[in-house]
Amino acid sequence: MNIKVIKVLGFFILICLIAIFIPPKVIAKGITERIGGDDRFEVSVNISKKHWGEGSRTVYLSNYVAFADALSAAPLAFKDNSPILLTYDDRLPNVTKQELQRLKASRVVLIGGKGSISEKVQNEIQSMRISVERISGADRFEVSANIASKIGNYEKAVVTNGLTFADALAIAPYASRNETPILLTKKEEIPKVIQSKLNRVNETLIVGGIGSVSKSIETDLPNSTRIGGQDRFEVAANIIEKLELHTDRVYMATGLTFADALTGSVAAAMENSPILLTRPTALPTTTSSIIKNRKMNNFLILGGTGSVSSNINNNLLKTEGLKTPVVYFVPHADDEVLTYGVDIRNMIASGRKVYLVLLSKGEDSGARDIQNGVYDVESKTPKLAGKPIFCWWHGVYHNPIEEKYLHGHISQAEFAQARVEDFFRASLALGVPKSSIIDESFYLMDYNSVTAKKVMEKYISLYPNADFRTMSEYDQHDQHAFLGKVLEQLEAENKVAKYQTKYFVSIYTGRFSGVSLNEKKYAVTLTKASDSSFVKNAIESYKYFYPEQGIYANGYHSVAIQFNSLEEDMRSVFHY
Incomplete structure (x- = not known):
């Protein structure tokens, strides 16, 4: 059988297994x-x-x-x-x-x-x-x-x-x-x-x-x-x-x-x-x-x-642990794995329900240029339109026509939809039920502190006793950092209690930026060693490159080094 066909069949089998996975109900004891x-x-x-x-x-x-x-x-x-x-x-x-x-x-x-x-x-x-x-x-x-x-x-x-x-x-x-x-x-x-x-x-x-x-x-x-x-x-x-x-x-x-x-x-x-x-x-x-x-x-x-x-x-x-849910506000597809993945698995293992809320479509990522093999007028630097760009991961200049991309040359809108699909696929691989994976994402022109605050207020109202987790205000990615500032503002307005919030540090900021945060940071490792398989499967989902089906390995074309770092050292880092 053709190797490419085997890969495709294997991918579909994995997705089916993920889709029907229902995490066992766990009562967290003391x-x-x-x-x-x-x-x-x-x-x-x-x-x-x-x-x-x-x-x-x-x-x-x-x-x-x-x-x-x-x-x-x-x-x-x-x-x-x-x-x-x-x-x-x-x-x-x-x-x-x-x-x-x-x-x-x-x-x-x-x-x-x-x-x-x-x-x-x-x-x-x-x-x-x-x-x-x-x-x-x-x-x-x-x-x-x-x-x-x-x-x-x-x-x-x-x-x-x-x-x-x-x-x-x-x-x-x-x-x-x-x-x-x-x-x-x-x-x-x-x-x-x-x-x-x-x-x-x-x-x-x-x-x-x-x-x-x-x-x-x-x-x-x-x-x-x-x-x-x-x-x-x-x-x-x-x-x-x-x-x-x-x-x-x-x-x-x-x-x-x-x-x-x-x-x-x-x-x-x-x-x-x-x-x-x-x-x-x-x-x-x-x-x-x-x-x-x-x-x-x-x-x-x-x-x-x-x-x-x-x-x-x-x-x-004999004490029973929290049964209140945990809501993660996710800035981009891939942050649910890179930033929160270990913590998500720990919450699921403890018997708590988790909700992942995606806030941005992330259509401006440079990964799209690499996948297209060339800059275009929708790129962050449109003056480079027509200039080729090399894919170091695959070692080629991608050609959407020759590689039979489902969308041909990928537009920003098509890339945005592909990223949202990535988010669902990776979240399922982490063991999150489909009903708890929520798309509230905005295009970049509408993604700001005002719209993010409305989404956060919505879920604080829906789950007033939940814990709420988002990115640190000190994160080196502006589209991450303002989510932390918004949640802290909601704390200041007494719409959410301090003990209900945690602020996570992205892998880039924590491991590669060289920036030292003033806040005391805490590292979270997996409470169950076997849960590493969930994190690895979620990482693997960002490697999927099946362009004829519209799956373009967006994560690995963007931040492969961060995925590799997480696979080698599975921990999340947060501050209060």
Whole structure:
């Protein structure tokens, strides 16, 4: 049989298999991971090993029982991208010393005065050829103020009671990510050293009820808002609700001691994860309620079973994950694979319904010129009309007549329709049901922030509880970037909550542009290794070159290097 005929038959068989594929219904149960240890020193070291596997130049060191000095440390440690480790007051634990060596630390910052961490410990660290700095003060309040000075410029501050630890720990990941200092106060009086720091801010966030920070203090603070609760567990839950924090992954720590949550707070901030607090053997009612209401089902437990029992772990494993849909706003055909493909497969694998909404026909792509073998008057550079253009992928100058293209010389309108068909074919290959693949695409002359906003508003109205994902506003392709700006505008207008949105970085921007984004980025890999076959099939669909049927390998004629890069390294990258 003719090889070309075999290829065509194979292509049709694949399309039929894709079209009838119905992904199995999956009920996403809870996922738990524990970072434990024999004691709090070992827990802090294991957190460090997990999140600073390649080392850290700087390490913050805190006394293992003196919570007061350390409460404000997390935002500064996060700013330095550094772990927090623990020590005795008069000696350095062996496990901590070994971790400093593994990290290849060259700088240790001691939190607290010599009563918290003695000169003996300082000398021991220096004997390891590690420089030592100390942030201290006359009391916990001055330590807090001095840490704030190290953070640098800030216009907002968190204010919380310095005589208890739970409220400060629960807000630490949020404060860290926003480079907001945590300033400690007394219940009825703001210490003078703290007031001097508050004089420079124009907004304050009080964490804790009036039993922690009184009404009189609240009225004295600039532009203050409060997140309170009946107890520390409710305060932690309310932080998530009031600040609309993402809960894709949630850290869980005992609310009865400070050490695990303290040393885990920087890692939680790195993952943009909040911290919930629990009793050692049973989840408090408010904690259980927010887990249920927000459909949380991915937890990292800090501490051993003495801090958070196996019973709690087992209960978390029974939680059902989100069943709300995920809507992807796709700028061009091929972005559903290149940018979102890995994340789409993960959402399907978790049992969530996905919708792919295409917004642009992408008729201006230079791939059309390559396929035609010559520039024309519809090209981006019409002055080149009539000039041949070489196809490096096939190693030829294409000739639509000799190669019997279905459309002959491909017009922009014909190319646009072919790209939309690509979008459907690749989305099916990813395992997305046909009913969830939606064409809302505009020609370039009508594709702008106004029309895109109307489409986004439509799907936000249709699926108000969904998560919404689009391209980063920092993407190096303008037709990608403005979608991120539009969704952020809808956030600002309170039409969609912050915890419902994610912004993805294209492969070109992330891997080839050389541009460094200011935002903290997160890489997503496949949760099921077998799902790589779906991504590979979707990539393969962009290689299909059956010109007699009007299928022109648009993706590979445009960005072959990006498809190849994804096939070699399957991950999506996003920021919040």
